[in-house]
Amino acid sequence: MGWFDDDFYSTKVKRKTRREFRLGRRGSYEFGSRDRYGPMFKVALVSSLASSLVVAIVFTLFAGHGGTGSGSSRVVSTAPIVETSERTVTASAKIRPAVVSIINRTQQNVDLDDEESLENASLGSGVIFRKEKGKALIVTNAHVLEDAAEVQVVLVNGKMLPATIVGKDTITDLAVLQIDATGIDTVAAIGNSETLQEGETVIAIGNPLGFADSLTSGIVSNLHRTIPISLNQNGVYDWEEEVIQTDAAINAGNSGGALADLDGKLVGINSMKIADMGVEGIGFAIPINDAMPIVEELIASGKVLRPYLGIYSMNYASYLDSLKQQQMIEEDPDAQKIPDDQKIDELPVPDDVKKGVLVLEAVGPAKEAGLKLNDLIVKFDDQTISNTIEMRKYLYNHKKIGESLTISFYRDGKLQKVAVKLTEKNEDSE
Template identity: 55%
Template structure:
């Protein structure tokens, strides 16, 4: 049996309907009106059902689309790959290879000029970034350690052209240096970005000259935006400075030093400086933040050096002495005295360390301002300007961060077990004292 009256589907009008009584006609009209309303409601319901079903299927498709590999901001992997290519093409012409044929290497070959492709033993390899062109010159930032014992320094452009480089200035504390070359054939200067805007997990590119493979690049992410590392500037194993660096897992190898760390917009965010080369350590490299580097670079370009207050003491951390030399092994050894004449031996006196004093620095030699003020060998410095000093690192940070050339620093120290104070007038360190 049909749910509805057959007349609802019929286009024919039955003959007998013409003769229906008035009441029957009204009743039949009412039934037909009801059926029309039911049909209308059914049609609307069906339409709504179709719309909802389409929306659900469409939402599932959107979810599947969203589940495809993508990066922050909705960037697909394909888009990111294109950004890496674009950024590298933008920066690569501004990154050069640095060749430092050391003085030792030049002396070994009799001081003769190098051939174009000649790289003698004891040649330092590094990288550099072109940051400025001005008055026919191009200026390159690199690491100071790349220029150690600098002899003949050259910059090799991305097209293979070699240019003789002049050292404009360098700073061992920040490990930064600036070179100058003629700007012939140099068309690209790196765009300086902001390291303060970097985020952990952001993708970066390292461009440089690893292992002598010029125009090489690697990619990675930012592992930390502010990693504090202790630094031994003279590589003696004693930490005498701290460096704030960007940590990345982009491959950084020997020769990458001084190269560019850039973001995916092709902007310079750091100067590649070092990697952890210990056995079993992978994916840890460091770069000097560009926000910290550029003020140093500008000063080097203007003045050729970074002027810092100089106290004139060579020191050893007291806790290191107590741990390693406290047994007196190093004190019993005989040493030759420059004043006593060749072959005359003497015994080095041990410092007189007061009971309970375990932190400070032992003066091994006082020169310049400290010598003039009265500091002497084996004095134990425990405070500067009333602030406790536990290490050479703290001593240097106090001088560099809080004092100026020409100011005086109040030194609290022990001599022969007695606590004393004196004032040292800080001077500017000369090249001979570096």
């Protein structure tokens, strides 16, 4: 049985509809077996020509006016339809030579011999995005270069080159490397992440698990997924990152690699995935439109200049949860009691205040302005501050170095205000 089982696709013709063909005297095929079919054939021919003419006129009218009567024209594309698989092959061929593997040797394994050093090194990926002044610039993730003492880059052809860190930023998890550009011919074309659509096919290229030059594909699952981040890796979320979610496979070592569209253009930097039992197909990439301004600042300054307030803090809501748990333990006769030196003191704050940022330590500008332990910050200027994420976002998105910030806070149950002059934020500062 063939793929198609109906008369429409069959090459056979039903017996009752079969016409007889015979070879005429002059070598041409004649339709029919009797002359009486001649007039019927002429009528059919005229009708067919008339119908074709009507269809052509109607098509011309609709093509010219868009079928809306508004007078606007619509261009009918004559471009050939290309299969997605063919576009994936073409796109990967364009950008793959620009994707590199990154070997990060910390000081601890730099002192080992070459073989042991390589085995103990951490691996990541990067993308060559520019060549200038005999150097090639590579964008990657900042966490790929964590504690780096020596960095090497492996090109797609296997050539290994020493790399210099131009700059990195832990907040956005972006970094820029520099290598010698000799022999490097391919630079990734920068795309536009704002034109991506959910459901659009994308490809991820990198060095997962040490398998260099690996390619996976998937779709864009979400264009503006907000992911909470713990910058200090202490389990406390103190930043949020807006990322592209994709189901293209991203594994350890893919970090810093390319997320590309089917035109072979760089639309994101693969950054992280959810790695948990039973979780599949949830990976994230930094949108290239968000990444490039940071990259340019790293090239210009070696770091991202941000205003610095100078406080170590915790969410007031977390403090209230801890206080509640302490009270439950104290009321439970069977529970092990908390030592006095580990108990949390209840702060004199109005009962209707449930959110804010509690100061654990003030240094730098905050200390100079008079902030101190257990001050509860509730506003920056006229903006309500509910947690540390909102605090950072307001500082980094709305204030500049050298500007003054008015802080509203509770101390000893009373609402007070103080002005703080913001200074430059150092890489190691909170």
